[in-house]
Every structure is written in C-alpha cells, then in structure tokens.
Amino acid sequence: MTIAPANPAEAMIWKTILWTWPFYAIGALYVVGPVLAWVLAVLTALSLYLGPAIREDLRATGPVPPVIWAWLLGMSVMLIALWAGHLNWDLGLKQTIKSSIGWAKGWALLALFPLVGAVLPIRREILVRAQNRLGLVTLCLAPLMLMAPYAGLPERIFTSPLKAVGGPGPEYFSVFLFTYDPASWTPRWQFFAPWSPFAALLGVVAVLFGLEDPDRRWRAAGIGAGVLMIVASKSRMGMVGLVACTLGPRMMPLVLRSWAWMALAGFATSLAILGPWLASTIRGAVSAFKGARADSTRVRETLQRIAHERWQQEAVWFGHGTVHPGPHVVEYMPIGSHHTWFGLLFVKGLVGLLALAVPLVWQTALAMRDAALGPRGRLPMGLCMVFVLLSFGENIEIEAYLLWPALVMLGVHAREVFAAPQPASGHVEAQAMPA
Numbered sequence: 157m158t159i160a161p162a163n164p165a166e167a168m169i170w171k172t173i174l175w176t177w178p179f180y181a182i183g184a185l186y187v188v189g190p191v192l193a194w195v196l197a198v199l200t201a202l203s204l205y206l207g208p209a210i211r212e213d214l215r216a217t218g219p220v221p222p223v224i225w226a227w228l229l230g231m232s233v234m235l236i237a238l239w240a241g242h243l244n245w246d247l248g249l250k251q252t253i254k255s256s257i258g259w260a261k262g263w264a265l266l267a268l269f270p271l272v273g274a275v276l277p278i279r280r281e282i283l284v285r286a287q288n289r290l291g292l293v294t295l296c297l298a299p300l301m302l303m304a305p306y307a308g309l310p311e312r313i314f315t316s317p318l319k320a321v322g323g324p325g326p327e328y329f330s331v332f333l334f335t336y337d338p339a340s341w342t343p344r345w346q347f348f349a350p351w352s353p354f355a356a357l358l359g360v361v362a363v364l365f366g367l368e369d370p371d372r373r374w375r376a377a378g379i380g381a382g383v384l385m386i387v388a389s390k391s392r393m394g395m396v397g398l399v400a401c402t403l404g405p406r407m408m409p410l411v412l413r414s415w416a417w418m419a420l421a422g423f424a425t426s427l428a429i430l431g432p433w434l435a436s437t438i439r440g441a442v443s444a445f446k447g448a449r450a451d452s453t454r455v456r457e458t459l460q461r462i463a464h465e466r467w468q469q470e471a472v473w474f475g476h477g478t479v480h481p482g483p484h485v486v487e488y489m490p491i492g493s494h495h496t497w498f499g500l501l502f503v504k505g506l507v508g509l510l511a512l513a514v515p516l517v518w519q520t521a522l523a524m525r526d527a528a529l530g531p532r533g534r535l536p537m538g539l540c541m542v543f544v545l546l547s548f549g550e551n552i553e554i555e556a557y558l559l560w561p562a563l564v565m566l567g568v569h570a571r572e573v574f575a576a577p578q579p580a581s582g583h584v585e586a587q588a589m590p591a
Contacts, residue, residue, distance in 0.1 A: 159285040163213035165199060165276040168192065173286040173561060177293050180348040183316020183329040189557025190261040193268040200275045216275045221574035223522055224267075224274045224567060226515040231267035233511040235259050237504040241477030255478060257322070262553035266512075269560045270519075273567025280368075280535075280568050283561050287365035288374040291381030294347060294362075298384055304333040305343040311335050324554050327351065337390065345388040354555055356394025357546050359385030360401050361562050364538040367402065393549050401541040405534040408527040456494050456549070463491050463502040475505035496547035512552075516543065519566055526573055536569035 161167040172179075172192055179185045203216045220228075238259055242252040272278070305311075312332050319329040327350040334343045335352065349355035359382040366378020386394040467475065479492035479502070492502040500509040520540040526533025539562040546552060546559075556563065 159281050161282060162279070163277060165196060165214060165272070166278055166282045168196065169278060169561070169564065170282055170286050173283075173290055174293075176290050176348055177297065181331060183314075183318050183331055185348060186261075186323050186328040186557050187318055187321060189560050190265060193265045193272075193560065194260075196272040196276070197268045200272050203275060213277065215277070217277050217571055218275075218575055220271065221274050221570040223515065223518050223570050224271050226518050227267040227270050230511040230515045231263050234263045234504060234508055237474050237508040237511065238477065240474040240507075241471065241504060244471070244474055245477050247477050251478070254322070261323075262556055265556035265560060266553065266563065269556075269563035270567035270570065273564035273569075274571040274574075275567075278564065278568060280565060283565050283568070284365050284368045284378075284535075285371075285374060287362060287561060288369050288378035291362055291366060291378040292374075294381040295377060295384065298381075298388075301333050301345055301347070302388065305336075309333055325350075342390075344390050345385075347385055347388075349558060352389040353391040353393055354546075354550060354558075356386045356389040356391030357397060357542055357550075358558060359383065359389065359394055360397040360542050361539065361559070363398060363402060364535055364542070365561075368535050393545060397542060397545050401538045401545070404541055405523075405527045405537040408524060408533070408537065409529075411528045455489060459489055459491060459494050460498045463495070463498040466491065467498075467501040467505065471502075471505055473505045473507055475501065475503045475508060477503065479503060493551055494549065496550065496552045499551050516540075516547075519570070520544065522573060523566075523569065526569070532572065533569070536566055539565060 161170045169192075172188060176185070179188050199214065200216075203210055203214055204220075208215065235256065238255055239252065242248075242255060247255075303309075311334055312330055314331055315326050316329040316331070319326055323329065330350075332346055334345050336342065337344050337352075344352040346352045346355040347358070349358055362382030362385060363379050364382075366375050366380075366382055369375040369378060383398070386398050470476065476492070479490035479499070481490060492499040496512070497509060500512060504511070520537070523533050523537035523540045527537040542562065543552065543559075546555070552559075
C-alpha cells in the first residue's frame with residue numbers, strides 16, 4: 157500500500173523522519189527537532205486562528221482536546237518554576253535567559269508536538285510508515301557500524317560546528333560509529349542517539365511503530381531495526397521495554413473479560429503457597445539485573461539520593477533552578493541528571509514534578525482505557541509506557557528532540573479519542589451481530 161503526505165504538515169514530518177540519518181551525519185538532529193516543533197506550532201496557531209480562511213488541507217481537525225490543554229498548562233508551569241528557581245537562587249539574568257532557551261528546546265516540545273498532532277490533519281499511518289522507512293535505512297547502515305570496531309575505525313567521526321548553538325553537551329552534535337563500554341571495554345552502538353541506553357528506548361519506539369504497519373515488508377523493517385537497536389545498545393532498560401511495552405497494551409482487553417479476573421483471583425490465592433519462593437526469585441532477578449552493570453547502577457542510585465536529600469533540605473517548591481556539578485563519587489555526573497523525577501525535584505521542585513506528572517498520568521490513563529476497548533490504543537499506550545520507563549533512567553526533556561514522532565502520535569490519539577470515543581467491547585459485538 158502506497159502512503160504519501162497529503163498536506164504540508166505531513167510533508168514536513170515525513171521528510172524530517174526520513175532525513176534522520178543525513179541530519180545525524182552533520183550533527184544537526186538536536187537543532188532540527190526544536191525548529192520543527194516551533195514551525196509546526198506556528199502553523200497550528202494559524203490553523204486555529206484563521207479557521208476556514210486557511211487552505212483546506214491545513215484546517216484544524218477540531219478543538220484542542222482537554223489532555224493537550226493539560227500538556228500546554230503543565231509545560232507553561234515548568235517555565236514559571238524555572239524562573240522562580242533562578243530568582244530564589246540569584247542565578248542572574250544571563251543564566252535565566254539561557255535556561256529559558258533550554259526550556260524552549262526541551263520541555264516545550266512535550267506540549268508542542270502533541271498539540272500539532274491533535275490539531276493539524278496528520279494521519280497516524282504517515283508516522284508509522286515514515287518510521288518504518290527510517291528503520292530500513294538503519295538496517296542498511298548497520299553492517300558498517302557493526303563492523304567498525306573490528307575494522308579499526310574510530311569511535312567518533314567528528315563533532316559538528318552546530319554545537320555553537322548550545323546544548324547539554326558535545327555528544328548531541330557528534331557523529332559516532334560506536335562507543336566502548338568503560339566497564340567491560342566492549343563495543344556498544346548508539347546509532348543516531350547521543351548514547352546507547354537512549355538508542356535502546358528509541359528501538360522500542362521503532363518496534364511499536366513497526367507493529368502497526370499493515371504492509372508485512374515495512375513491518376519487518378521497522379521491527380528488525382528496533383530489535384537491532386535494542387540488542388546492539390546492550391541496554392537493560394531496552395530489553396525490559398521491548399517485552400513490557402509490546403505485550404502490555406495487547407493484554408489490556410483482558411481487563412474487560414470476566415475469565416481473566418477469575419484467573420487473577422486464582423493466581424492471587426496460589427501466592428499464599430508460592431509467595432515466598434516467587435519473592436525470592438524476583439529479588440534474585442532484580443539483583444542480577446542491577447549487577448549486569450553494577451557501576452552504572454551505583455552512580456545512578458547515588459545521584460538520586462543526593463538529589464532527593466538536597467531537594468528536601470534546600471528547595472522544596474521550586475528547586476535549584478539548574479543542575480549542579482556532582483562529586484567524584486558519582487564520577488562528576490551532574491546532580492539532577494539520569495532520572496526525570498529526581499531531576500525535576502532538584503531543579504524545579506515539587507511544582508515542576510507535578511507539572512509533568514499530571515499530563516503524563518492523564519495521557520497514559522487515556523491510552524490505557526482506549527487499549528482496553530480496542531486496538532486503536534495499543535500504540536499510544538506502548539509509547540506512554542516508553543516515556544514512563546525512560547523517565548526512570550533518563551531526562552525526558554533533553555531527549556524530546558528525538559522522541560517527537562511519538563509525541564505527535566500521542567496528539568493524534570488524543571484527537572481520535574476526543575472526536576470518537578470507542579464503545580465498550582460488548583457494544584461493538586452487539587452492533588456487529590445481524591438483526
């Protein structure tokens with residue numbers, strides 16, 4: 157089945173996804189994401205303001221859904237919390253302006269892309285097929301990257317001059333063939349992500365999009381590329397996400413089945429006998445999971461503990477305004493990094509944490525309910541699970557520039573639910589029966 161863009165908004169999204177690898181080759185991905193967000197946001201605002209006066213293929217599909225308003229309000233509150241934190245700690249006008257620009261390139265994208273998907277006439281099949289075409293390119297480039305460490309090729313090819321625009325670090329503007337794991341000194345691959353664990357979660361996203369394509373060949377390309385990214389990155393989080401984020405949404409319809417609740421009741425009863433053994437097995441599995449990369453686990457846990465203690469003692473409501481340099485015990489990693497929730501508490505306080513938690517929980521609940529009622533909610537629920545999983549090991553805001561297709565899909569889903577909520581499964585079956 158041939159799928160092609162039908163309007164300028166779809167064309168911009170389609171071409172940007174397909175040009176992911178060329179943009180990465182010049183170190184421009186960190187710039188492209190925010191630019192696309194704000195360009196499409198302006199187009200969305202014009203579509204809402206002009207109404208029928210704008211060209212037909214760019215007219216708003218309807219009013220902004222409530223959950224999208226929650227994202228817009230939440231990310232606006234995030235900016236206010238940032239200003240309050242800078243004011244409380246006298247960080248100065250220059251640092252405040254710099255951090256505000258960082259907000260426009262990070263947190264703002266979590267609201268802008270869902271808004272774009274919810275308002276502009278963007279079809280989910282455009283996102284799915286574009287992601288799978290990107291997967292095919294990834295598979296074609298994979299042999300070069302996988303052979304690079306054994307052929308004596310360098311890890312880093314170059315760092316783009318675009319780093320002058322500012323960003324979290326030079327790795328966001330660098331082009332890598334592979335990297336070496338400092339713990340085991342074995343090669344890991346990060347593809348077009350700034351580091352390997354994030355590449356693994358992008359692989360999970362690729363698998364989720366791949367599963368939605370009706371064409372078997374494109375479906376195989378998307379799933380194959382996603383699995384390759386997960387395996388080659390050697391990320392524990394990616395392996396967990398591959399299982400949980402694909403199976404979880406497909407098991408949601410069981411919530412509406414009486415036999416599933418009966419089976420759950422029987423399982424709960426059996427725990428009286430199997431409980432101690434099961435608990436011991438789970439503890440052993442968790443210990444083995446953490447021990448797979450013990451140094452990484454230790455650094456992350458120490459960072460989280462320091463961030464939590466300093467948040468409680470120094471800045472409960474609006475945080476410290478910015479990350480702080482970490483001590484030697486955490487290998488000088490910034491305090492407020494490597495965990496979205498502890499990072500929010502440290503940098504933006506309780507206000508900032510709630511500004512993200514409320515719309516994310518709302519969006520996830522919306523997707524879970526829809527996944528229980530029918531297949532339409534599977535992809536959005538899987539993507540929400542990726543965001544939740546990612547938030548416990550990374551900082552979502554500095555990775556939104558690569559997660560934007562998933563954010564647009566959440567907006568598309570919010571529009572679909574707002575326009576036509578799915579009936580309960582029983583009602584669907586009753587309507588399908590002949591009179």
